[in-house]
Amino acid sequence: MTVSSKIQILRTVQQVRQWRHQTLINNQSVGFVPTMGALHQGHCSLVAESIKENDKTIVSIFVNPSQFAPHEDLNNYPRTLDRDLEILSTEFRNKPVDAVFVPKMSEMYPNGIVLEVEKQRGTFVTVHGSSEQLEGVTRPQFFRGVATVVTKLLNIVQPTRVYFGQKDAQQCVVIRNLVKDLMIPTEVRVMPTLRESNGLAMSSRNEYLSKEMKDKSSIIYRALRKGEELFNKETKLHHKKSVESKLIISEIADLIQQDPDFEIEYIAVSHPETLEDLGEVKPGLGAVVSCAVKAPKENSNELTRLIDNIILN
Structure with missing residues (x-):
């Protein structure tokens, strides 16, 4: 070299x-x-x-x-x-x-x-x-x-x-x-987060994953985007002044749980500056929607933690 x-x-x-x-x-x-x-x-x-x-x-x-x-x-x-x-x-x-x-x-x-x-x-x-x-x-x-x-x-x-x-x-x-x-x-x-072509957030820990698991792990970002779509639909299309956090979390969890390979550690909707849990998300203040999901390592019985987030505005 x-x-x-x-x-x-x-x-x-x-x-x-x-x-x-x-x-x-x-x-x-x-x-x-x-x-x-x-x-x-x-x-x-x-x-x-x-x-x-x-x-x-x-x-x-x-x-x-x-x-x-x-x-x-x-x-x-x-x-x-x-x-x-x-x-x-x-x-x-x-x-x-x-x-x-x-x-x-x-x-x-x-x-x-x-x-x-x-x-x-x-x-x-x-x-x-x-x-x-x-x-x-x-x-x-x-x-x-x-x-x-x-x-x-x-x-x-x-x-x-x-x-x-x-x-x-x-x-x-x-x-x-x-x-x-x-x-x-x-x-x-x-x-901004840099992502693989399938949406998976780039991370050094991705090296633990097989190519197949990297492809499957794109479900994490897709799920976060579903939560974002719900928030945007309720606030921009239906003109609601806020969206309950539990609805956003449920939308994200429902998709990830469709694949038994993944184990959700947490999904959280947090204040963008203090990270306090929010009961509802209001446009303008927004929120950080974050998650940690465990996925199987390649050639191992162990799991690795993948984290990702999106910002709601």
Whole structure:
């Protein structure tokens, strides 16, 4: 593999800070795309937006252990660094990525890190109010881990703008609150979910699925769209001032449950800023309609979690 010489590979916090210092001297804006690797076109769309909007772009690749529980798939999470670097070096030929931060675990967690929260040592960040619901119900330490690593990365890189995908809707809300509350001088840019041709939201976890299951998993987005169609029909065609959330949830669940391969973990209709459950959705305020659905992994008896969402206006 030949990685373009124009991309700097940075391994330490000090190297990133030296790189960032030079951009400050040159009065250059910096866009930052944090990733856990296993890059796909969804990541590339974020990188492309950063390249368009900033003088310099830096990408991080780090599988963050503190967002995994002991029983989750940290060891099996796809790690494809060589392929990721190749993608970053060939995908953006007109204006390439300027730097890639690939830290060791000891750089990000100087005190070490174990998966059991009660045994962890050091400083961790919790965003109360938007971390406990939805994904936080079944993954209670997930957003603590996300908030902690994002805070570390933003402190290291100090970017002008940071880029996330709408697919991880709750994560976007958590990070917006984190940046606002800790007064971090970075603009959070949330970009639309990129999808496969069948509508399946692009995700590193899709690599766990067989081609057949990827095709079948398009039912998740189709179901969300059915919920959206119901809302639009009731508010725009029948001119209702609100639609009960339970009707939208039922519409989505009915379609997904037609296929016994899928197991619904949750379907939620939430306030777009606080993520509080909404009893009804009103045009203007709108809602985030999100779900987590478990699908069979390829050549395994295990299931993988697929998440997706749509925004109602």
